[in-house]
Amino acid sequence: MSVILFYITAVAILLFAFLSVTTRRILRAAVYLLFVLIGTAAIYFLLRYNFLAALQLTLYAGGIIVLIIFSIMLTSQMNNKLEKPNDLQVVLASVTSVVGVGLVLFVILNHSTFITQYSEKIYNVKEVALSLISYQKNGYALPFEVISVLLLAAMVAAIIMAKRELKNKEQ
Amino acid sequence: MKILSIYDFSNLTQAIHTWLSGKMSVVSTQVVEMILVGTVFLLFFAVLGLVLVYAERKVCAIIQVRLGPMRVGKWGTAQTLADFIKLVFKEPLITRDADKFLFNLAPFIIIIASFMAVAVMPFAKGLQAMDFDIGLFYISAVSSIGVTSILVAGWASNSKYSLIGAIRSGAQILSYELSAGLSLLTIVILTGSLQLSEIVESQADGWWIWKGHVSSIIAFVIFIIAGTAETNRGPFDMAEAESELTAGFHTEYSGIKFAFFFLAEYVNMFIIAAIGATVFFGGWMPLHVGNFEAFNNIMDYIPSVVWFFMKVSAIIFLMMWFRWTFPRLRIDQLLTLEWKYLLPLSLMNILLMAFLSLMGWHF
Numbered sequence: 001m002s003v004i005l006f007y008i009t010a011v012a013i014l015l016f017a018f019l020s021v022t023t024r025r026i027l028r029a030a031v032y033l034l035f036v037l038i039g040t041a042a043i044y045f046l047l048r049y050n051f052l053a054a055l056q057l058t059l060y061a062g063g064i065i066v067l068i069i070f071s072i073m074l075t076s077q078m079n080n081k082l083e084k085p086n087d088l089q090v091v092l093a094s095v096t097s098v099v100g101v102g103l104v105l106f107v108i109l110n111h112s113t114f115i116t117q118y119s120e121k122i123y124n125v126k127e128v129a130l131s132l133i134s135y136q137k138n139g140y141a142l143p144f145e146v147i148s149v150l151l152l153a154a155m156v157a158a159i160i161m162a163k164r165e166l167k168n169k170e171q
Numbered sequence: 172m173k174i175l176s177i178y179d180f181s182n183l184t185q186a187i188h189t190w191l192s193g194k195m196s197v198v199s200t201q202v203v204e205m206i207l208v209g210t211v212f213l214l215f216f217a218v219l220g221l222v223l224v225y226a227e228r229k230v231c232a233i234i235q236v237r238l239g240p241m242r243v244g245k246w247g248t249a250q251t252l253a254d255f256i257k258l259v260f261k262e263p264l265i266t267r268d269a270d271k272f273l274f275n276l277a278p279f280i281i282i283i284a285s286f287m288a289v290a291v292m293p294f295a296k297g298l299q300a301m302d303f304d305i306g307l308f309y310i311s312a313v314s315s316i317g318v319t320s321i322l323v324a325g326w327a328s329n330s331k332y333s334l335i336g337a338i339r340s341g342a343q344i345l346s347y348e349l350s351a352g353l354s355l356l357t358i359v360i361l362t363g364s365l366q367l368s369e370i371v372e373s374q375a376d377g378w379w380i381w382k383g384h385v386s387s388i389i390a391f392v393i394f395i396i397a398g399t400a401e402t403n404r405g406p407f408d409m410a411e412a413e414s415e416l417t418a419g420f421h422t423e424y425s426g427i428k429f430a431f432f433f434l435a436e437y438v439n440m441f442i443i444a445a446i447g448a449t450v451f452f453g454g455w456m457p458l459h460v461g462n463f464e465a466f467n468n469i470m471d472y473i474p475s476v477v478w479f480f481m482k483v484s485a486i487i488f489l490m491m492w493f494r495w496t497f498p499r500l501r502i503d504q505l506l507t508l509e510w511k512y513l514l515p516l517s518l519m520n521i522l523l524m525a526f527l528s529l530m531g532w533h534f
Contacts, residue, residue, distance in 0.1 A: 001198050027326055031273060034319060050305045054312040062315025066341060069322045073338060124304050125365055 002046050009046070013039035021093075024082045027072055034065045051128050180476075181297030208300050212289060216438060223437040223487070224251045230491040261426035269423070270327040277324035278424070278431035284317040285438040292445050293367050295455045295476035306367035307359065310446060311352050314401075317439070318344045321403075321420050324432070328423040336419025339409045339502055344401050346509040351397035353517040357390040357524045358383065358450050361533060367449060374453035377460065382534040386524040391451045393517050398443035399490055400505070402436060406497035407505060440490060441483065448482035455479040 013036050020032035037060040044053035085093075135141040187207075191200045225240070225248065232239025240247030265274060288310050293299040303309050318341055325337020358379050362370045373379075380387045400407040403419075421432045448454060455475035459467045500508070527533050 001201050025270065027270070027323065028273060031276065031319075031323060034316075038316070050303050050309070054305050054308045057312035058308075058315055062312065062318070066315075066318055066322065066345060069319065069326070070338070070341060073322065073326055073334065125308075 006043065006046055009039050009042045013043075024084070026076060026082060027069065030065060030068045030072060033068070034061055037061045037065065049123060051123065051125050179297045180295050184297065212286065212300070216286070216289075216434065219441055220434040220437050221251045221255065223441065224254070224433075226487070227437075227491055227494075230488065231495050234492070234495040255430065258430045259427055263426040263428055264423070266329050266423045269329040273323050273327035274423075275428070277320045277327060278428045278435075279320075280323065281317045281320035281435040282431050282438075284313055284320065285435050285442060287313040287316075288442050289438070289445075291367060292442070293371055293449060293454050294479055295474070298476065299368065302366065302368050304364075304366050306370070307355055307365045307446070307450070310442070311348070311355070314439070314442065315348060317435070320435075324424070325420040328420075330423050332417045332422045333420050336422065340403055340420055342502075343403070343407065343409065343505060346506060347397040347400040347407075347513075350393050350509060350513040350517050351401060353514075353521060354390040354394040354397065355446070355450055357386060357517070357521050360521070360524050360528050361387075367454070370450060371454040371456050374456045375459055376462070377534060378451065378453040378456070378458075380451040383524065383527070384533065386520055386527055387451065389516070389520045390524070391447070393513055393520070394447055394451070395486070395489065396513065397509075398447065399493055400509070402439045402443055402490075404436070404440065404490060405494035406499050408494075408499060409502050409505060440487060444483045444486035444490065445479075447486050448479065452482045452486075453478075454482075 016032045016035040016039065020029050020036060023029050023032065037056065041053045041056040041061065044050075044056060131138065132140045132144055188200070188204070191203055194200075195203070228250070229239045229247075240250035243249040243253050265271060290300045291303055291306050291309055293302075321340045321344070322337050325333040325335075325340075328334070358370075359365060361379055361383055362373045364370060364373070374382075376382075380391055383390075409419075421429055424432060455478050457467070457470040457473060457475065457478050459470060
């Protein structure tokens, strides 16, 4: 049963990913990307890694996509179509994606035992939360804090940009 | 506790499961069960929409000292059914130069998002389609997809009203999601679990609104304000402010597609009320007072599903009351309320709750 569901989701992800890069309407690309991200969340659910799945939905499907759609709405017009990419761009993009797929496949196929060993374990929320604040071995306290510094920097940058525009207007 | 088991729905679901497994293989049992659960939810959605729209019109009428719908059926009870049939047969119009694909897709995204959120709701003891260990987090995750639908609908309509309505609505839902999530987290400090069934079980000796006293009450007030804002209902209905934007993001929708948005609004209201009832008022758990056995036993005679729907209806009534008594806010007032008042307040409230919990000052 879960194998069938996995293949359905996988095909959907690939299809929408392909549509997302080939469509010439920018908002459609964003919506296809939304489906790709939801599909990824579905695969996490199939792996019974519920916490990561919900995070995927909140952050990517609910957060990043909404940000992307917002910026599209504020910057471009309804009837604008993206330019058709020229041949060189198509070739370069294809080569890059093939190399990317090759690299990922190479890593996965060479470490298959490692992956099955970890994917069979079922994590619950408590374990995830404890390892996030743990500073012992395999703890994530440092990355967690470093990321918060990164976010702080982004927020400061946003405030500075917003303030600068205000100053220009006053002049 | 003995009496509670009479009303346990898991007996029923278990009976259906064994009956189906006896008839067919494991895979087809799973498929049939999925279809069954899906159909039940579809029917539930349809009935919910009809009942809530009728209730809204009646509550509005009573608040405005009118009678409301009275002609179709006894006291107008069949009015919403008639309206629904009318909506289904209307022509689905599409504006010129609209992005047809996205225009048609948007209503489905919002309805699917609310479907996914209802899936984990504990309606009664043993009556819950899914019981994730991340229950509450899952609900907030899937309901955050709904806002995409509103934005896409506004964009694809190729209309100024829709676009402005969608941007307002997006800003509003994104901001208020923070307060709603933080106020729920306040209670999660006490429950120690995100799983909805465990949250309900933890209230067997009293509801959290009572056991968490000051902090819980603040959290509930913030939650109900943020919840009303998240469903785009008045006094926060800037997204569809009739006097300025005709109907906001669904201006250009008609017929069955409009019905989808309309239904999603009411289902979302139900979801907010159900989360509020589950987290703050014990969900299907009857009113229990500590170790007062005699009283608790009497309360157990009322079935759990009745308790759940009583609490949900009370909260829904509260939200309708808000809508018909408060004047609409301006968009800047709305964002000020969230970012300058509710968000700092809910952050401080979490600290307060953590302190109360640490000192053991809750019941």
